[in-house]
Amino acid sequence: MQHLLERVDTAALRARRLRLMRAAGGRAVLFAGAAPPRNYPANTYPFRASSHFLYVVGVPIERAAVLLEGERFTLYLPDAPADDALWHGPPIPRGLLAERLDCEVRSLDELPAALQRGEVATVPALDAETRALQSRWLGRPVELGRIDRVDERFVDALIDARLRHDEAAVAQLRLAVEATAAAHRAGREAARVGAREWEVRAAMEAELLARHCTTAYPPIVTVHGDVLHERHHHRVLRETDLLLADVGAETAGGWAADVTRTWPVGGRFSPTQRDFYALVLAANEAAIAAVRPGVRFRDVHLVASRVLAAGLVELGVLRGDPDELVADGVHALLFPHGVGHLLGLDVHDMEDLGDRAGYAPGRTRSTQFGLCYLRLDRDLEPGMCVTIEPGLYRVEAILHDPRLEPLARDRLDRDRLARFADVRGIRIEDDVLVTAHGAEVLSAAIPKAPEAVQR
């Protein structure tokens, strides 16, 4: 922890706090949270501090809390058990904390009294133990997934602040993408015919760990790209398989990358794989080209959808006018998810606040199949970071879902689609930072199988 603290950007954290509390007014408390137990209380999962806490504190300090009152900033630390130094080493010197975080440091025992001096806003902690503390100390029920009326102004100010990344945040995002690039390089090397998916995953994760990062989300490394969140990695890689690797780093400070690449295990696409891959790549490029300030993210989703629909018509898999197909959501039979989401301290940034972060006020999720999975519908602004991740999948559960048959009707040519049996799932995902006049692809250095488009 001390080595992280020594590298913390004190000025950036101070600026975040001031901006946040100027917008929020009043007082607010944020809790770091506690590591949940795995198989017994002392054997916990690795501690991951709340992203909101990390946003203003910069370093993960288990069971700590911060009280924000105008320009005043107080860090409350749990008192360590008497024998803590034996098991976990000497505590971080409070003087160093006070200096590097530019704050007052007090004992957590003093927090309940401080909280009783008037209304204090908060954000529900992820772990039940900390939420129980929040409820008790704030004297009101604090529940995950519910934003209390007294918390609304603070939560909205927090969302507003976290939507647009400052320079310190962008530096962290670049660090995460850099580690991710190394992981993807290692993945390409490890993905040999006859290897198991979990060997590829191991090679990728090792690169993250070796850079003091962890995984920002459960890695997906699979020859079954048609299972969107596949968490099993037991399959043996075959010459004719496509391997889909959706692996992103999280820096020690908590910032995420989220990158997917799909490539042929044997080194060469089959003609059908190449057709679908080229289409996904075209959608990825078109959507990235659409990213700039002022653009509504749903329209970026529709740009990708339009490219995919038009291409699928050209390949004879869909029938009809591409615009109509997109309007009716027919393309979603093969591209069932959203084109991207916010990226920041969370891989789906601020998703703990539901759609309040991802959807602009007044906008709500569509009920249409496919579009209902779009996690972001805001007008883009400089400093926002989004993923762009179109894909094409042959998902049996979709293709055989009787509820979706009215969508398919005569517009999906199942015989034609059957020719693409060697494509299970392809996704190409990049991390894109909205700049003053356009966009920067943070993950541009991670190769996208350029051989695919050279016929």
Next chain:
Amino acid sequence: MQHLLERVDTAALRARRLRLMRAAGGRAVLFAGAAPPRNYPANTYPFRASSHFLYVVGVPIERAAVLLEGERFTLYLPDAPADDALWHGPPIPRGLLAERLDCEVRSLDELPAALQRGEVATVPALDAETRALQSRWLGRPVELGRIDRVDERFVDALIDARLRHDEAAVAQLRLAVEATAAAHRAGREAARVGAREWEVRAAMEAELLARHCTTAYPPIVTVHGDVLHERHHHRVLRETDLLLADVGAETAGGWAADVTRTWPVGGRFSPTQRDFYALVLAANEAAIAAVRPGVRFRDVHLVASRVLAAGLVELGVLRGDPDELVADGVHALLFPHGVGHLLGLDVHDMEDLGDRAGYAPGRTRSTQFGLCYLRLDRDLEPGMCVTIEPGLYRVEAILHDPRLEPLARDRLDRDRLARFADVRGIRIEDDVLVTAHGAEVLSAAIPKAPEAVQR
């Protein structure tokens, strides 16, 4: 999951259940539990099923429960959300589950009604969400760390069953140790002067992941062995450092290994490092030699303590009669923890039940410094698996603790100890299976720096 299910030892699981319920009588329900959220509800930690559930089911099935009634065994599965197949692939066929687990399979929705047909024992789940369900469905508060009177007989039968490993369990333990051996080999190779601790950790974890294992506990890979549970790995390895690596695999079925090795980064011990290392190795060997059926584990701890105390007297670090030093706990100033613990589905097996598993009825923890950390005090029986892990540490927090000064008095030669400044912490830990007439060191193939003892 399906690939695990296909390899499950149906007969062994059936035998466990029958033995367990014959001893427990009545009815019992065990819950697999749910993966806790990490930074937002959909981004969870990797799911780890309850060890008690794994003991009778063999495979991790999130949110499932099993009802045990005499010879009857029913698995209750949560109904998947409508779009689950899109995100997570097709569900495991219920017929396969029923066949491989030799049980009836029902919907979790039917469990509450089944639980109301009379008294049912249980074990508290680790995650708060599942515990809330348990409390509601059983109509009584179920709390972590508290064993209800109605659960006692079942819990004791479960402990009794899990204390002695059957052949299927031993096969899993061997698998865990095998992966651990590969990790330690990789660690030795990666531990070059100038590397960071986290690079060594990465190389070790990659070997586990590449074998479809994970870490059974947070790995300790540190040149500061004096921090017993050091979780930071940022330091650069220097020529003169000792590197302590406490890393153990957990198999996909949940079985753990727990192995520590300590070696000189530069390849050669200094004379002081060699002295301390040889002493720890002698304690490790003496304690292992003491392991056999009928021996009280506290006596194994005392054997190791005696070797360390005598050696420290010989080196002039302690003064006095070794037996007296051990009786007074003076050796604990340099060997402050217990010599080992139970190993099985948990790395500290059944520690979720407190000392009920580790301590034989009528025995309780000592209040003496050092001995109070001993996690196991039972008479050993064939089939038990324990760790043997003596160590020597120069912990500043102990050496400067005024409460421990009466222990040190004139019996600790601080000037002499200061000569061993290049030893921070050394631990040598093996996994030892109690056999019919002695013991088998499962981790024997993992080298223990034999150069240390050749002077």
